[in-house]
Every structure is written in structure tokens, then in C-alpha cells.
Amino acid sequence: MNLKQLSHMLALSQTTVSRALNGYPEVNEETRRRVIDAAKRHGYRPNPSARRLATGKTGMIGYVLPTGAAVEIDPHFVEFLSGLGDYARSHELDLVLSPADADDQETTYRRIVANRQVDAVYISSPRPVDRRVALLNTLGIPFIVHGRSEGFGFDYPFTDIDNEGAFHEAARLLIQLGHRRLALINGDDRETFAIHRERGMRRALTASGLTLGERHICSVTMTEENGYRAARRLLEQSEPPTAIACSSLIMALGVVRAVRDLGLTIPGDLSLIAHDDVFPWLKPENFSVPLSTTRSSIRLAGARVAERLAARISGLEEGARGEVWPVDLVVRGSVAGAP
Amino acid sequence: MNLKQLSHMLALSQTTVSRALNGYPEVNEETRRRVIDAAKRHGYRPNPSARRLATGKTGMIGYVLPTGAAVEIDPHFVEFLSGLGDYARSHELDLVLSPADADDQETTYRRIVANRQVDAVYISSPRPVDRRVALLNTLGIPFIVHGRSEGFGFDYPFTDIDNEGAFHEAARLLIQLGHRRLALINGDDRETFAIHRERGMRRALTASGLTLGERHICSVTMTEENGYRAARRLLEQSEPPTAIACSSLIMALGVVRAVRDLGLTIPGDLSLIAHDDVFPWLKPENFSVPLSTTRSSIRLAGARVAERLAARISGLEEGARGEVWPVDLVVRGSVAGAP
DNA sequence: CAAAAAGACCAAAGCGCTTTGGAAGACTCT
DNA sequence: AGAGTCTTCCAAAGCGCTTTGGTCTTTTTG
Incomplete structure (x- = not known):
């Protein structure tokens, strides 16, 4: 059942039927009702390929997925996707993942824009002065950055959390508890979120006349194993930290294991706070010692x-507004006064 | 730069240029070279929307993503996606995720097929007599099932691992080590993989004159917390198991925590084997006691x-061949003789 | 050497939709 | 009553590609 057939049945032109269905004003309400009714009754669905060709609109949002044998998509992605999907579903949006060589995503971005394959895209895990942001800005496709990039001469729309504030608060809490030697086990410090967290922590320390020494900071990809290694490295120093802030729950697993291996205890010998992205399958309150989190x-x-992308696609949102969400600090058993 | 312009520059018809580019035989090799060369030089890329409309081919593979507030996409998905992306990239295939109400995926499947939105789809986490399989079989779109469904009157193409064999081997090992009371912490037993694992374990036990009692089997969604709860329930019985097989590493985390909370040890009081899907961020060898795995x-x-989907799309693969991959049994420190 | 076959190319008809540029009729206004 | 304005609808022109059904040469064949 296509438009031609439908308009034939109704003894109307394709124009009118198309307009009736798409809510154009220049069609009689009575006629519109008839058309909509007939369309529903015959299960008419406009062919998206044809519509795409005619309008350029695709009803899809894009994401360039870095791939390669050495590339690990981290599990955060899937949780993010859950949320995106929740919203996208209610708005009949699909998500297209375009796999790209991790070292050459630009080609893929150019392709999906040139080909009009999607109406908008989002970027995740941005770095400072992220080339993707500059590129999309140039290409002129609607986009949202999940996270933040920095150091451009222009603004762009993003949704980020207050990583700096979160780790500032975490550090402040630890300092108030009497800790003087804090350490940070961070994610990849080429990414903005990691830089912000470090900055927040530094700010809190500085305010109390303390510092975050080179020996007290690790920056690694967020795996259990790296958490373990980092913790061992930190705790086996001559002047080990008495508190650690950690950028992910998965790394925190490794930290807890390291602490145990070294015969130490939490929070007796070490206070621990980690950032929690809220996974359904791993909860901080279920750690052997309930974990304090941001x-x-x-x-x-x-x-x-997804909501903002949809808004930008339909022209409801414009401009380069960035939004920053506050982060909760949840105190549980894993922090205590300094030993 | 579109076909019209390009053919104009070359003083050829659109027909010939199109054919030259798509490898049709009825064009002079010399001409073809000229065309391909010019296309490359001018960066001509056929507009996919137009091509779709004309051919119905989309160059995309589809996946219906169950969503909803209560739905958790599990982290396995992202690892699977990594692999899929690896292959898809090298073949210029994109993946479109169509979010659907978890309780009504059928509508979405029908939509993406009716609309010709993708060339092929895959299904994951199938259940016995999975309606999706029957549906896709009816709709006649190429598809592959990741996992297996059962109890149809027809065959269908799938790629699965030998879950039954894996857990059979695991149980056999434990029995050989003298264990007599085995338990299973399984995934959702409405899914085929879980049924197969249970079956494998039962088969090994039966062969040795043992049984898997109702009290020694748990079936839960695979979270750390559920692993913990299941383990406590099992170990606090009057006749607790001396060995547990567990369907995921994440649940195994919970099991280990439970064992510790109860003041028991692995493998002294309890032998543990878990299934490992090979996550880069959580490795069995890094458990406090290195974990034996399937x-x-x-x-x-x-x-x-992805490879099979591509093959089916291009007509290289036909028929309903199912393939079952063997599973490695990797023995590490978490198993020992029965206490 | 005429007839048949093969080779190389093209014009035009789709694919199914949106949108432009009217047109016909009904209505208002002086 | 004639001019101007809405309202409502339509024919036809795209969108950019593939594919059908040729035509015109050139080569092969009996």
C-alpha cells in the first residue's frame, strides 16, 4: 500500500493525501480525517526510503563506533545506550552505529554527513580540543556531546556531569576526615572527564594546603586489573595514601582486592570513594565494605x-547551550577518619 | 557530485556510469577504468538514499533493542557489539538499533522489515520456541540467531556455543575431584543458554549417579548482587554444596563475596567454576583466587x-545451518578436591 | 558475403515520497 | 457586481539512483 494507491482509493491527489498525513494546514479538516482514517485502516506507512530521498530526513541518530582489535568498548556505553533507547523508542527514532577505525573516525563522520545517513549524531568520551567536535561543527549537522571538550574558539551543545565538583567534594570530605595523603586512580587522562576529576581533587587539596603528588595519581583504562595494579603501586610506597578516590566501580573492585592482598582494611587503613555510573549489575552498597561514591x-x-538530539532535529532546540548535572556524594562505610 | 553530473563530465550516460561502477559486464574495460578513475578523483559517492529507493538494499544490519525502565541491557551486549563492529567496519556495514518496548518487539520487527530498513537482522538471548525466530522466518528477511531456540518445526541459522558441553565438562571435573553436592547458579532459565547449561550439568551428575536437587539450583538475572544472594542461600543450607558452577563472572564476584562473608574459603570449602565471556575489564585470573572458567x-x-549476516545478504550463504562452537575449560586455583 | 551474435552504449521508466506553482471555487469587501 | 482574499485541492517536477528494453557497431559464422 503506497501513497499512489491510497490516494486513488480516496479519489484525492497524492499531494493532498501527503499533506493531510503530515499535518499541513491547507487541507480541510474533514478531508484530513477521512485520509487519516483510511490510512490507518489500510495500514499505510510511508516508505522511509522514499521519504528520505525526498526530504533528506532519516529519523535516525548516529554514533560512530570506534572499533579495532585493540579497542575495547567499555561497559558504560551499554548503560548510556539503555537510556538513549528509552527515549528514542518513544519518538520513533532509530540509532545507527557506524563502526570506524579508531584512528580514523573522521572519514566515517564525513561519510554519514555527506550521505545524509542520520539527522543528528552524538559524541561520547570527548577529549580536550576534540577533533570530532570541531569537525561536526564545520559539517553543520546537529549534534550533542556527552561530556565536554575544551579549548575551542566556539561554543557547542553538550550534556555533562560536574566531574570537577564531584571529586572536589569527595576530596573535601576526605580532608575533613583528617586525611592528608590522598591519591587518585583516574581513567585515561586524555579524556576530559578525567582531567576535570583531577582538577577538582587538586582544588580541594590546594585549598587545604595539600598537594596531589605525581606519585599519588594514576591514569589508566578502567579495568579491574588496572585498579588492582594502581592500588598496589600506591599502597606499597614509602608514604602510602590513606585515602583513594577512584574513577570507576570496576577499578574499585581491583582496589579492594589489592587492599585485601596487602593485609590492609577498608576503612581502617584506607578510605575509598569511587565514581558510580549506576550499573544495575554492580552496586557500591554491595561491596564487602559498602562503597562511598560520587x-x-x-x-x-x-x-x-536523546531528548536533546530529538529537539535539535525538530528545531525546538538551537544554539550551543551546555548543561552540567550535579553529582551526588553518597557516603557509605568505606570512608572513615585518617588512621 | 551526483551521477548525473559525473556522467555529464564523462560524456557518458548515467546507465553506463552506474554499470561501470557496479561492476556489470556489459561495459568496456577501458571505459570502466575511466569512470572509476573520474569517480575517485571527484569523490563521487552514490547517494545511499537513492540507491535504497531503487534497489531496496540498505547496507545495514538491524537489531531490535528491548528497552523500558525495567529493562537492563547487559554488559555482554557491548562485547558482542565490539566483535560485530570489527567485522562490519571492514565491509562498510552499519548497524541500526531499533529500540522497542520489551513486551512488544513484534511490531518493531514488522516495521523494519516492511519498511526495508535493514538487509538482515540478528537475534540474541533467544528462548525456546522464541517468537522472534518464528516471526523472522515468516517475514523472510535474512537473519542469524546468536544462541539457539528450540522446538520449531523448521530449521534456522544460528551461531551458538556449546553451553551444555561446557557445563557438562565443568561438572565432570568437579565430580572427578570428589565433589558430590554440586550447585548451579544460572542465568534466567527462560533463556535457552541457561537451560542448556543446566542440562549439561544434570547429564554429568546423572552419569555418576548424582542429582541436582531443587535446592541446589538458582536461576536469576546475572548481577553481582544476585550472585551473592544465591550463594548465601546455597551455602547456608543444612547440606551445602561443596562446588558451584556459575553462569557469569559478574555473579561469581558475588559468590566470592558471600563465601568470604560466611568465613569460608575457596577452594578449601568450596570449589567454583564460572562461565567467562571474556571481558577486557574483568578477568578470571585476577580474582582473589584465580577462577576456573568455561x-x-x-x-x-x-x-x-556479522560475517554470516554479510554472507547471507550477498547470497553467499543459504540454508539453515546452525553452528556450535566448543567451549574451553580453563582450570585455575578455584577448584580443588572435595573437603 | 549475408545473417547472426556479441559488444558497448543509451534513453527513459521506475522506486515512493515531498513540494512547488498553480487553479478553481467560495467568500469578503467596497 | 467586480476585485481581491481565502480555502482547498491538484498536476507535475523533483530527489538520485538502478534497470529495462532498446539501438548501433563490430565481430563471428556457415
């Missing part, structure tokens, strides 16, 4: 990004 | 599924 649902962020 | 890379499976 918490922000990455799933909600996914839904929000 | 191992199969879900990422490789993703690549394989």
Missing part, C-alpha cells in the same frame, strides 16, 4: 542526550 | 554473526 546515572544522561 | 569469547561470536 553518583550519577549514565542511563539518565543517555535519555537526556 | 571460556568463550563473545566478541568473536559477534564478529562471526
Whole structure:
């Protein structure tokens, strides 16, 4: 059942039927009702390929997925996706993942824009002065950055959480508890979120006349194993930290294991706070010692990004507004006064 | 730069240029070279929307993503996706995720097929007599099932691992080590993989005159917390198991925590084997006691599924061949003789 | 050497939709 | 009553590609 057939049945032109269905004003309400009714009754669905060709609109949002044998998509992605999907579903949007060589994503971005394959895209895990942001800005496709980039001469729309504030608060809490030697086990410090967290922590320390020494900071990809290694490295120093802030729950697993291996205890010998993106399958309150966290649902962020993308596509949102969400500090048993 | 312009420059018809580019035989090799050369020089890329409309081919593979507030996409998905992306990239295939109400995926499947939105789809986490399989079989779109369904009157193409064999081997090992009371912490037993694992374990036990009692089997969604709860329930019985097989590493985390909470040790009081899908961020050898596993890379499976989908799209693969991959049994410190 | 076959190319008809540029009729206004 | 304005609808022109059904040469064949 296509438009031609439908308009034939109704003894109307394709024009009128198309307009009736798409809510154009220049069609009699009575006629519109008839058309809509007939369309529903015959199960007419406009062919998206044809519509795309005619309008350029695709009803899809894009994401360039870095791939390669050495590339690991981290599990945060899937939670983010859950949220994105929640929203996208209610708005009949699909998501297209375009796999790209991790070292050459630009080609893929150019392709999907040139080919009009999607109406908008989002970017995740941005770095400072991220080339993707500059590129999309140039290409002129609607986009949202999940996270933040820095150091451009222009503004761009993003949704981020207050990583700096979160780790500032975390550090401040630890300092108030009497800790003087804090350490940070961070994610990849080429990414903005990691830089912000470090900055927040530094700010809190500086305010109290303390510092975050080179020996007290690790920056690694966020795996359990790296958390373990980092913790061992930190704790086996001559002047080990008495508190650690950690950028992910998965790394925190490794930290806890290291602490145990070294015959130490939490929070007796070490206070621990980690950032929690809220995974359904791993909860901080279920750690052997309930884990204090800075918490922000990455799933909600996914839904929000989808919402903004939809708004930009339909022209409801314009401009380069960035939004920063506050982060909860949730105190549980893993922090205590300095030993 | 579109076909019209390009053919104009070359003083050829659109027909010939199109054919030259698409490898049709009825064009002079010399001409073809000229065309291909000019196309490359001018960066001509056929507009996919137009091509879609004309051919119905989209160059995309589809996946219906169940969503909803209560739905958790599990982290296996992202690893699978990595593999899929690896392969898809090298073949210029994109993946479109169509979010659907978890309770009504059928509508979405019908939509993407009716609209010709993708060339092929895959299904994951199938259940016995999975309606999706029957549906796709009816709709006649190429598809591959990752996992297996059962109890149809027809065959269908799938790629699965030997879950039954894996857990059979695991149980056999434990029995050989003298264990008599085995338990199983399984995934959702409405899914085929879980049924197969249970079946494998039962088969091994039966062969040795043992049984898997109702009290020694748990079936839960695979979270750390559920692993913990299940383990406590099992171990606090009057006749607790001396060995547990567990369907995921994430649940195994919970099991280990429970064992510790109860003041027991692995493998002294309890032997533990878990299934490992090979996550880069959580490795069995890094458990406090290195974990024995049944191992199969879900990422490789993703690549394989993509490969088969591509083959089916291009007509290289036909028929309903199912393939079952063997699973490695990797013995590490977490298993020992029965206490 | 005429007839048949093969080779190389093209014009035009789709694919199914949106949108432009009217046109016909009904209505208002002086 | 004639001019101007809405309202409502339509024919036809795209969108950019593939594919059908040729035509015109050139080569092969009996």
C-alpha cells in the first residue's frame, strides 16, 4: 500500500493525501480525517526510503563506533545506550552505529554527513580540543556531546556531569576526615572527564594546603586489573595514601582486592570513594565494605542526550547551550577518619 | 557530485556510469577504468538514499533493542557489539538499533522489515520456541540467531556455543575431584543458554549417579548482587554444596563475596567454576583466587554473526545451518578436591 | 558475403515520497 | 457586481539512483 494507491482509493491527489498525513494546514479538516482514517485502516506507512530521498530526513541518530582489535568498548556505553533507547523508542527514532577505525573516525563522520545517513549524531568520551567536535561543527549537522571538550574558539551543545565538583567534594570530605595523603586512580587522562576529576581533587587539596603528588595519581583504562595494579603501586610506597578516590566501580573492585592482598582494611587503613555510573549489575552498597561514591546515572544522561538530539532535529532546540548535572556524594562505610 | 553530473563530465550516460561502477559486464574495460578513475578523483559517492529507493538494499544490519525502565541491557551486549563492529567496519556495514518496548518487539520487527530498513537482522538471548525466530522466518528477511531456540518445526541459522558441553565438562571435573553436592547458579532459565547449561550439568551428575536437587539450583538475572544472594542461600543450607558452577563472572564476584562473608574459603570449602565471556575489564585470573572458567569469547561470536549476516545478504550463504562452537575449560586455583 | 551474435552504449521508466506553482471555487469587501 | 482574499485541492517536477528494453557497431559464422 503506497501513497499512489491510497490516494486513488480516496479519489484525492497524492499531494493532498501527503499533506493531510503530515499535518499541513491547507487541507480541510474533514478531508484530513477521512485520509487519516483510511490510512490507518489500510495500514499505510510511508516508505522511509522514499521519504528520505525526498526530504533528506532519516529519523535516525548516529554514533560512530570506534572499533579495532585493540579497542575495547567499555561497559558504560551499554548503560548510556539503555537510556538513549528509552527515549528514542518513544519518538520513533532509530540509532545507527557506524563502526570506524579508531584512528580514523573522521572519514566515517564525513561519510554519514555527506550521505545524509542520520539527522543528528552524538559524541561520547570527548577529549580536550576534540577533533570530532570541531569537525561536526564545520559539517553543520546537529549534534550533542556527552561530556565536554575544551579549548575551542566556539561554543557547542553538550550534556555533562560536574566531574570537577564531584571529586572536589569527595576530596573535601576526605580532608575533613583528617586525611592528608590522598591519591587518585583516574581513567585515561586524555579524556576530559578525567582531567576535570583531577582538577577538582587538586582544588580541594590546594585549598587545604595539600598537594596531589605525581606519585599519588594514576591514569589508566578502567579495568579491574588496572585498579588492582594502581592500588598496589600506591599502597606499597614509602608514604602510602590513606585515602583513594577512584574513577570507576570496576577499578574499585581491583582496589579492594589489592587492599585485601596487602593485609590492609577498608576503612581502617584506607578510605575509598569511587565514581558510580549506576550499573544495575554492580552496586557500591554491595561491596564487602559498602562503597562511598560520587553518583550519577549514565542511563539518565543517555535519555537526556536523546531528548536533546530529538529537539535539535525538530528545531525546538538551537544554539550551543551546555548543561552540567550535579553529582551526588553518597557516603557509605568505606570512608572513615585518617588512621 | 551526483551521477548525473559525473556522467555529464564523462560524456557518458548515467546507465553506463552506474554499470561501470557496479561492476556489470556489459561495459568496456577501458571505459570502466575511466569512470572509476573520474569517480575517485571527484569523490563521487552514490547517494545511499537513492540507491535504497531503487534497489531496496540498505547496507545495514538491524537489531531490535528491548528497552523500558525495567529493562537492563547487559554488559555482554557491548562485547558482542565490539566483535560485530570489527567485522562490519571492514565491509562498510552499519548497524541500526531499533529500540522497542520489551513486551512488544513484534511490531518493531514488522516495521523494519516492511519498511526495508535493514538487509538482515540478528537475534540474541533467544528462548525456546522464541517468537522472534518464528516471526523472522515468516517475514523472510535474512537473519542469524546468536544462541539457539528450540522446538520449531523448521530449521534456522544460528551461531551458538556449546553451553551444555561446557557445563557438562565443568561438572565432570568437579565430580572427578570428589565433589558430590554440586550447585548451579544460572542465568534466567527462560533463556535457552541457561537451560542448556543446566542440562549439561544434570547429564554429568546423572552419569555418576548424582542429582541436582531443587535446592541446589538458582536461576536469576546475572548481577553481582544476585550472585551473592544465591550463594548465601546455597551455602547456608543444612547440606551445602561443596562446588558451584556459575553462569557469569559478574555473579561469581558475588559468590566470592558471600563465601568470604560466611568465613569460608575457596577452594578449601568450596570449589567454583564460572562461565567467562571474556571481558577486557574483568578477568578470571585476577580474582582473589584465580577462577576456573568455561571460556568463550563473545566478541568473536559477534564478529562471526556479522560475517554470516554479510554472507547471507550477498547470497553467499543459504540454508539453515546452525553452528556450535566448543567451549574451553580453563582450570585455575578455584577448584580443588572435595573437603 | 549475408545473417547472426556479441559488444558497448543509451534513453527513459521506475522506486515512493515531498513540494512547488498553480487553479478553481467560495467568500469578503467596497 | 467586480476585485481581491481565502480555502482547498491538484498536476507535475523533483530527489538520485538502478534497470529495462532498446539501438548501433563490430565481430563471428556457415
